[in-house]
Amino acid sequence: MNTLFRTRFLLVAALSAAVPQALLAQTSPNAMPAAPSTTGTMPLSLQQAVSYAVQNKSSLLATRLGEATAAAKVGEIKSQGLPQVNIASTLSDNFKLQKSLVSFPLSQTVLTQSDLAAAQGGTQQVLGTQQLALPPQPFAFGLQYAGNASASVSQLLFDGSYLIGLKAAKVYTELAKKQTQQAEIDVVEQVSKAYYSTLVARSRLALLARNVQRLDTVLYQTNQTFKAGFAEKLDVDRLRVQRNNLVVEQQKAQRLTELSLGLLKFQMGLPQQQNIQLTDSLGAAVVDASALRQRLGVASQTTGGGVDGLGAVPTAPTAPGTDNTAAQNRLDQQNALSGGLGSQARGAINYNNRIEFSTLETQQALAGLDLRNRQAGAYPRLVLTGAYGFTGSANKMGDLFAFRGPDSRSSAGFANQNWFGFGNVGLSLQVPVFDGFRRKYLVQQTRIQQQTIEKGFETLKQSIDLQDAQSRTTLINALDVLDNQKANLDLATDVARVTRIKFNAGVGSNLEVITAETDLRSAQTNYYGAIYDVLVAKVDRDKATGELFNQVKK
Template sequence: MKKSLFTFLFFLLAFPVVWAQEVAQLTLNESILYAIENNYITKNARLETLISKATVKETTALGLPQINGSFNLDYNPMIPVVFLPNEPPFGDPSIPSDVIPARFGVSYSSGLGVTVTQMIFDGSFFIGLRAAKTLTQLTDFDLVKAENDVVENVKKAYFGVLVNQERIRLAESNLSRIDSLLKETRALNEAGFAERIDVSRIQVQRNNAYSQVERSRTAWEISKELLKIQMGMPLTVDILITETLRELNPREELIQLLAAEGENRVELDQLNTQIELQHYDLKYNTSQYMPTIDFNGNIRRSGAGNEINTVFDSNNWFGSSLLGVSMNIPIFDGLSKSARIQKNRYTISQLENQRFYLNDSFKNEIFSAKASLKNDLNILDVQLENLELAQEVYDIARIKYQEGVGSNLEVVDADGALTEAEINYLAALYDGLISKVNLEKALGLLKADLEN
């Protein structure tokens, strides 16, 4: 028992980080799925769809019978006085006044009733019901748009983490090269085959390389925090990404993407639904000129008494009921309905103009995104070739220096050129990844890519 407890305490003290922070291993698709479920934007969009469905039920309820009950218990401390003329045949000659005060009523009264109202005809109700259902469709499109935006943001943040991971690898590799060169140069200096300035020159290069490693690590940490925010993941959870840039961006996929025609954009569905809603609003305002017909009915039992204990005596309670149909006919409202109808027509024209612009804008967006991706791919090829050439130049300069036929300065310059080539390559790689996501968005393939 003591040995088991000692073993447990040993692991608890030896690995405190494992206990303190949870680590989540994620792929790109897993990150997207997590974000769609947990990002606050998609959460609110899903809640909005539920709100719209509740609105449909609320609108439907207006066409169902409206039943209300009522109960009252009243006490009159002073019963109201009614004045009657003091004239024959009901006059009282003993009263000198020309009026006789009389109290009509009792001290206590009570009543219990039920009222029923049923809409028979209201043109605006049916239009409002169809508009509420169309609003549900709009919130569904809004949810798709929110998910697409989250997919776009997560992809860009995920690629940022991958690029920074690659930047760390290259920076550490560069630091390792410089450390090796610095060690060799110090040995040569101690043996009298190299000057002190050669050591200092490489030490400066080494300090710059170390700074680049630290900056890369900081950028990596920041990019991970940004990814967690886009995903809606708690910041206390650490992220571990096992995928590589090569796995996520095969050349064949990029070529197919450049040849794709794209799908219908959800933004256009949103706009079409908004136009449809405006048409319903126009019909609703037009229907306000039509009369409305309602059925009304009520049944009531009332009782009264001069004492509280006699109010609920069955002998003092009597019933009454009413059945009727009412019609409300609009005649003149100061032309307010006419003004609302004009506003509806102007708004519809605005939305139709926006739809025309949106179609052209989508075409231009696709053209620009494809041109940017093609250009970035060409630049990436050039930078990759430049990186390979810079590596070759560095290797040759290093060999020449080791064999005593090259200078220390030549190696330092070659290393600086190699570092610059690595930075340019990573920048071109990141630009290409962002252009890919932008093209997927322009083609309407972000959601389709998730489903596949």
């Protein structure tokens, strides 16, 4: 049993370290008790350990950064509806100006001999014209250096996707908060189990110290009896062997206690160098078995394990010739799935207490908004635009930065403006007409995602039902084992006490004392193992019902 006890603690440590620090605190961390100071030796109750972990665990701090990211994402979406202002400036060196062909309709005056003769005779004559067939000529527009400076403003007036995005932003923030709550519940579970593990290890270590002290007393008395000639050396040697084994077991328990403390610090996010002192006692941590059985709807071992107090009492055998195997199998299956709940208690599970269910509901809401967003892609988009700026050009770089306006004149009195202003306002209307069925297939994908989430609800409900039944059954079994181990411990304690009295009175043998002491230590080990199993089963039960955080906070 000693090996089993040690294996249990090591297994808890390994599993706890392997659990991903992901994803229910049903109350904000500020509602928890204040975390203790980390200077010197830290006094630590279970509530303080949970409070410190919720506020300082590095994995939780990383998860809360997701909430900050969600808030920033909301700001990004809202910013799309605010005015968009841009300032732009360009400077270019057109070292080779682009030319364009330009066709000019040219004509020339034609002077004929008749026109000349008429003019010589003193008659006024109108000369005719003739069109010239010239090919298009290349011309370069602009100068070598050009600059531009402008400011533009746009304001979104209507966009269906933007309006739906505002609604989705709030839901997205809620999803990030629920993911943080899921991570907090996981931390509460791990810290609670590690704290209980340390309590049990510490109590068992103290018990082993008392066992060594008691065995030292028996060994001393036996040795004195041997010196007086009323006992054999074999009796002394047997007790020495037993004491050596008990000391080794005590040393192992000491190391396991240190390991449990290290695991607790790890789950809390506390430095391993920090000294801690657990202020809760194991007796205070042990649940009220009677009240817990009543809440679970089961009776004690003496009256049976069923909700009506008869579940564990054997019934009369089936009459010969009656085959009810199929009916019994169905009944067993129903009892297994309901965790042995009575007919009135079945179906009373509140799925909303589980953060996983609430998270899935939020994901479903997001999927619905995503579908509406895809459909809104068919709506027109209206944007108000405006721009104002200046553009200039010059043959020399120095002239470009002269910034001559409309009132500028050259030395000869001619206008020599090189920068010109421009401005415009307008409305931009975009009406999607045909996108190659892209939006159609996006809507199909979103609808399939919605259906997947709906199927997930049924799977999650079945999983919660199973977890509820498993946690309930495990807790009931652990309570039964605890009752049995407590009775065995009482019996073993009484047997050891009577055996020592008989031995001191000279009517009992040393072998009986050794056997009784061995049985007592085995009963003690089994009892503390049963206590730990009950505490862990209670934590699992509270998590399955969604009450873990509130139970620890009380």
